[in-house]
Amino acid sequence: MTAELDLALERRIGNRSAAVIEKQLGISTVGGLLTYFPRRYLTRGELTPINEIPRDEEVTLIARVLSSNTRKMVQRKGSITDVVVSDDDGQAGLRLVGGTDYRGKVPGTLKISFFNGFRARNDLLPGRRALFSGKVTSFKGALGLTNPDYLVLDEDPFMAGGGDAEKLAAMPIPVYPATAKLPSWKIQKAVEALLDTMDLDALPDPLPADVTAREGFMPLGDAYRLIHAPKSADDWKRSRQRLRYHEALVLQSALARRRAQIAAEEATARKPVPDGLVAAFDANLPFTLTAGQAAVGETFAAELGRDSPMNRLLQGEVGSGKTVVALRAMLQVVDAGGQAALLAPTEVLAAQHYESIRRTLGPLSGDGLLGGLGSGPAVQVTLLTGSMPTAARKQAMLDAASGTAGIVIGTHALLSDNVSFYDLGLIVVDEQHRFGVEQRDALRAKARKPPHLLVMTATPIPRTVAMTVFGDLETSVLDELPAGRAGITTHVVGLAENPGWAGRIWSRSREEIDAGHQVYVVCPKIGTDDDGDFSPGEAAPGEAEPVNLGPGEADLDTGPVRELASVTAVVEHLAQEPALKGVPLAPLHGRQDPAVKSAAMADFTANRIKVLVSTTVIEVGVDVHNATLMVILDADRFGISQLHQLRGRVGRGGLPGTCLLVTALEPGHPSRRRLDAVAATTDGFELSQEDLKLRREGDILGASQSGGRSTLKLLRVLEHEDVIARARDDAHRIVAIDPDLTAHPALADAIDKYLNPEKEAFLERG
Known part of the structure; x- marks a missing residue:
């Protein structure tokens, strides 16, 4: 039955319907449509007459479109479609809320606005009847809805057959992410046809039996049935819980398996060298490291000294001293005969790092061989950017390839095919959100053995927050500002x-x-x-x-x-x-x-x-x-x-x-x-949480950094940390006992289907 999920969709719902689904949603397999879950559900108990709508609350109402108008926005590209609706039974008047006088408003009407609402512009024509659901907002003194979910009732087969909205809304109505040419009700009909032709109970369950029993989950087949065709709110809530944990365990198992594979890779150990560059650097520092810097430095020193790759994220407030900690790690690698590359997003920043690091190193910055191989501890720092004069760029490339340069600082120019290193031992990526994972992977490929990796960020952006919550990277935090930093x-x-x-x-x-x-x-x-x-x-x-x-x-x-x-x-x-x-x-x-x-x-x-x-x-x-x-x-x-x-x-x-x-x-x-x-x-970690609320996780396992469509279907990082934590514990336990998942074939197969090789590669690169 695992092959069932890979089956072409046309084999189950027919060529015509399958062609529309593929064109509009990009879904071509049975498994793709089966896991295309409703965005939300509308129910009779939520219906609200227009004259009773509350401010700042979620409401659902049945209304008829009176007018629709699309206009260009004045502050940015795009358009706004304003739809004015009225209660379908002609109920009168907006209720006065908080003493506000809604003069100028037609009684019993409400304005609904859609940002770039191309589908709404085509669907919500005057005279049409629809079910709307969203949060009531107030803008310039008037209540309204912005980008609500909606269902055009006139187009639904039930309504066409003479049914009324009261009966339609008596059961939960799944609302699917739709397109202008493929409304939610058509997606619902395609899913119903799919469920009728599948033996859902024969699908293998990735969740171990002991986990299913512990959590009190329903069988997998029932979960798929009830998330798409619930008879009650309890049905879709319980099925969502089950499938959400299913998703969390599959993802966490992939991360745990990848982590185990990385730990098994053989890197070159860069052990600390007594009386080398690091010791000389510490002796010359005009300030004392903070307790946090010292602790993080000890962690880096220990991990760099192992023969498995360090794979670590350094989070720190703006000005917390991340660069000093990273420089000490680079010097340890140079002490051990290797090279370090620092990848910066702009030429201005690369040049700043170059000058700052040379200035910080003082007498330790000089020309010559790698540290420890000359007459005294010294390291050559080299800058490589795309706009450098040809002669200077060629010399920088020669220094990197020959090993003369111990620390190479650069922009995307470092990723060029004609740039090579003598023995690249550590990659430091500054402001990692400015780089795609493919770019970091291109730099990793320039090392003889898997290099150690350190990525740094001052304010974790949504994707970084999500990745750290999921536990893909080991994380270090600097939350203490050095002495001398003012507020x-x-x-x-x-x-x-x-x-x-x-x-x-x-x-x-x-x-x-x-x-x-x-x-x-x-x-x-x-x-x-x-x-x-x-x-x-x-x-x-x-x-x-x-x-x-x-x-x-x-x-x-x-x-x-x-x-x-x-x-x-x-x-x-x-x-x-x-x-x-x-x-x-x-x-x-x-x-x-x-x-x-x-x-x-x-x-x-x-x-x-x-x-x-x-x-x-x-x-x-x-x-x-x-x-x-x-x-x-x-x-x-x-x-x-x-x-x-x-x-x-x-x-x-x-x-x-x-x-x-x-x-x-x-x-x-x-x-x-x-x-x-x-x-x-000024708490960057608090701001990152707010940022995540506004921008969403992005594609956790893809190149997208935030916003847009997420690989995650039911998981939301801020809402489901408890689910993720339990799944992580289960995944680590499973992988520790069975690294190759030989005894868990359904879980291994689910990982392959959920991630696919390209997405799983992102785990390694990121």
Whole structure:
């Protein structure tokens, strides 16, 4: 019966239906449709008349469409479809809530908005009757629904046969993720046809019998039946619990099996060397390592000294000293005769790391052979980027290939096929969310034996949070700031409610400059010719991170179109700004010539430039101790992680830092939630949780970093940590006894079907 799940869908539901399912959903097998679970369920008990809708609560209502209108959004690309509905039986009036007077609203009507609602635009035509379910929100004084689930009742075969909505809603109605040309009810009919032709009870169960008994789970066949065709709410809830644990155990077993395989790989042990580079480095440090840095360093030293690869994630607050800890690990590898490669996401950051590491090493940084092979402890640090002059790049490549360079710092240029290493022993990936797993894998392939791997992040992004919860990587945490780091105060500067603050921003900047300090100004795009109105999932022009909107976070702002701040326009404006008269300022962005970028950063570091107007190229790694103020214009265009990273550039030299998050959005706009969250705390781990709530896990086992469609079907990281923890314990127990899962063929087969070789490879690469 395992072959049943791989069977072509047309063999069970016919060519015509199968062709539509494959075209619209990308599903071509029996197993694919069987595990295409309903998004949610609608029931009679949830129905709410329009005149009784509560604020900020989930409601379900049956209504008839009065009108539908689609318009372009003014703040970003895309459209909004506004659908006005009325109670189908003509019930009157919206209830007054909290004393609010809904004047101007037609009694008994409600506006429903769909962000990029292409399917809704086609489905919800005037006169049609539909079931809507979602959370009631308030925007600009009016109640409404944003992106609710819906079911067009006029199209349902039951309704066409003369049934009424009351009877239809008496049972749970599965609502499937649908498309414009394939509504939920058609998917439901295809699934029903599939269930009628399958012997579900013959499917092998991946869950061991003792786990099924302990958890009190229903049989697997019943779970598949009742999740798609429940007779009661208890049916789909119990089936979801069963299949959710099924999913968790399969994933955790894959991770446990991969972990065991990695532990069995043979790496080159890089044992600590007495009186080598690490000892000399520690002796020359002008400060004392924090307790956290020392503890993490001991862990790294022990794991690098083993003949199995270290595979570790280092999480740390912005400014917690991750780079120093990573440098000590690199020096230990060099002491043992190997090389270390540090992969950075931008040339600015790579150059900063290069200068910072050479400066930190002091007399230990020099030319010559690998540490321990010369007259005294020394290590050559080499920079390799794509924009370097040809001669310099060739020399850097020669140094890496010959082993002359002990530490090689670079960008994507390190991944080039013509770059090789003499003996690559450790890969350090900085700000790992900026790289795809394929890129890290390309660097791993340059080592003779599986290298040790260390990935670092300041604010865990959703995918990182998910991976660490699932336990794929060993995790180290630095949550203590080194002595001398001052606090950062963050304020939301709302120009909609306080337009006069626009000028105050620059006079506040002048105060910092007059006090001898420097200022960053960050813009979401480079030039006025860029298209600043970008939609979710697209990279914002000028190197800004795409903002993934949270649930219900459609852009409902109907104000005038505004031009987003650009580096070129802001530089021109500030040159004429009276408060900054005579202040030296410079632009910095990714399209500049590398020499121009380097000169701008050098001038800012040397305090010759007082105001640096930049894109997010200064997001990580840039370390100018004299900078105390950061102004982020159109801050609502950036994600939580990016805002936290950006503000970490100030307050680095013992001077208090201030970050101003400037936005033109109104206070009630959903997108301001991100800004309020960042202003409320400097705890990066707390922010990562909020980020995950807004952006979802992303494709845990794929290249996608956040948002979009997740490989996970029923598991949600924040909601089901207890399920994941139990499944992890079960998986580790099973794999410890049976590493190859020989005694658990159904579980092994489920792993192969769930992950497939490509996805499982991500576990190794990530």
